[in-house]
Amino acid sequence: MSADAPVAGATPFHVDGGTVGVLLLHGFSSVPGSLYGLASALADAGYTVSAPLLPGHGSTIDALQAATWREWLACAVTHFEALRATCRHVVVIGHSMGGALSTWLAATHDVAAYVVINPQLLRPAHVADQVAASLAEGVVLGPPIGGDVKKGGGRPPTMSFTPLVALQQLFDALPSVAAVLTHITAPGLLLSSREDHVVPSSNGDALVAAQPGVTRVWLEESYHVATVDHDAERINAHVLEFIAKEINA
Numbered sequence: 001m002s003a004d005a006p007v008a009g010a011t012p013f014h015v016d017g018g019t020v021g022v023l024l025l026h027g028f029s030s031v032p033g034s035l036y037g038l039a040s041a042l043a044d045a046g047y048t049v050s051a052p053l054l055p056g057h058g059s060t061i062d063a064l065q066a067a068t069w070r071e072w073l074a075c076a077v078t079h080f081e082a083l084r085a086t087c088r089h090v091v092v093i094g095h096s097m098g099g100a101l102s103t104w105l106a107a108t109h110d111v112a113a114y115v116v117i118n119p120q121l122l123r124p125a126h127v128a129d130q131v132a133a134s135l136a137e138g139v140v141l142g143p144p145i146g147g148d149v150k151k152g153g154g155r156p157p158t159m160s161f162t163p164l165v166a167l168q169q170l171f172d173a174l175p176s177v178a179a180v181l182t183h184i185t186a187p188g189l190l191l192s193s194r195e196d197h198v199v200p201s202s203n204g205d206a207l208v209a210a211q212p213g214v215t216r217v218w219l220e221e222s223y224h225v226a227t228v229d230h231d232a233e234r235i236n237a238h239v240l241e242f243i244a245k246e247i248n249a
Contacts, residue, residue: 007031007033007057007058007059007159008031008033009031009032009033009034009036009058010031010032010033010053010057010058010059011032011033011053012032012050012051012052012053013032013035013036013039013040013049013050013051014049014050014051015039015043015048015049016048017043017046017047017048017049018046018047018048018087019048019087019088019089020047020048020087020088020089020090020091020112020243020247021047021048021049021050021083021084021086021087021089021090021091022039022042022047022048022049022050022083022090022091022092022093022243023050023051023052023076023079023080023083023090023091023092023093023102023105024038024039024042024049024050024051024093024094024098025051025052025054025076025092025093025094025095025097025098025099025101025102026051026053026054026057026094026095026096026097026098027094027095027096027097027098027099027120027146027225028096028097028120028145028146028166028167028170029057029064029144029145029146029159029162029163030057030095030096030146030159030225031053031057031058032051032052032053034095034146034225034227034228035051035093035095035227036051037227037228037232037236038093038227038232038235038236038239039051041236041239041240042239042240042243045240047243048083048086048087050079050082050083052075052076052079054067054071054072054075054076054098055067055068055071055072055075056071056166057159061141061159061160061161061163064159064163064166065140065163065165065166066165066166067166067169068166068169069169069170069172069173072097072101073101073104073173076101076102076104076105077105077109080092080105080109080111084109084110089112089113089247090110090111090112091111091112091113091114091115091243091246091247092105092106092111092114092115093114093115093116093117093239094114094115094116094117094119095116095117095118095119095225095226095227096117096118096119096120096198096199096224097120097170098116098119099116099117099118099119099120099121099203100119100120100121100170100173100174100177102114102115102116102119103116103119103121103177103180103181103184103207104176104177104180106184106186106188107180107181107183107184108180108183111186112186112246112247113186113187113188113189113242113243113246113247114184114186114187114188114189115188115189115190115191115239115242115243116188116189116190116191116204116207117191117226117227117235118191118192118193118196118198118199118203118204118224118226119190119199119203119204119207120170120174120199120203121174121177121178121181121203121204121206121207122174122178122202122203122206123171123172123174123175123178124171124200127171128168128171131164131167131168131171132168134164135164135165135168139164140163140164140165141161141162141163141164142161142162142164142167143161143162144159144160144161144162145162145198146159146198146224146225147225148196148197148198148223148224148225149222149223149224149225149228149229150195150221150222150223150229150230151229151230178206181206181207181210181211182210182211184210184211187213187214187215187242187246188207188211188213188214188215189214189215189217189238189239189242190204190207190208190214190215190216190217191216191217191219191226191235191238192204192216192217192218192219193218193219193222193223193224193226193229193231194218194219194220195223196223196224197223197224198223198224199224204216215242217238219231219234219235
């Protein structure tokens, strides 16, 4: 199997701050570096911030290929509970696959509020069938999926290939995520790129249908990895405003 070099930005981010904690969860094949800008803005605002590296990510293709949804979810729960043990309130934020993990936490744990950015919440039937067919033919690697940005400057931190066994793990878990969306009672903020070449906006539509009270903001100048794209500062501002409003409500 092809190897990969360690990914820049794989170092977890943690800053101790006040009594409100914020957990940030990156996307599939990505790393915490895709959320460093938002994490730093939250830390500068005085929050306790944690952005872990999800299992299998950030090192080699083999490591990610062997990782499972159960491990990613366990990692998210462990870091949420660590923040909950020391903070009065905990907000969860997730991008892409991190959005699936965040909404699952919001549906099953004592989450004060949640934010999702271009979340992957629905099993993409056609793509999932293509992945299954590729695996049946012995093809285990696909092209990278984490480089979808509108502005120039190179590809954001991500793996150079997509391990299809691990991607299938994600797709197989998504129906269980979609099933609990209606269980969420915490306030939510949904940030959706108008043009996303990785996760269609129908995923956000599903969240709005399940949670009519969710606040949706459209991002007009960014693609899938919006946290490192043209709308990064706008995202930071929306998230800071939303947390301040909801936690102090």
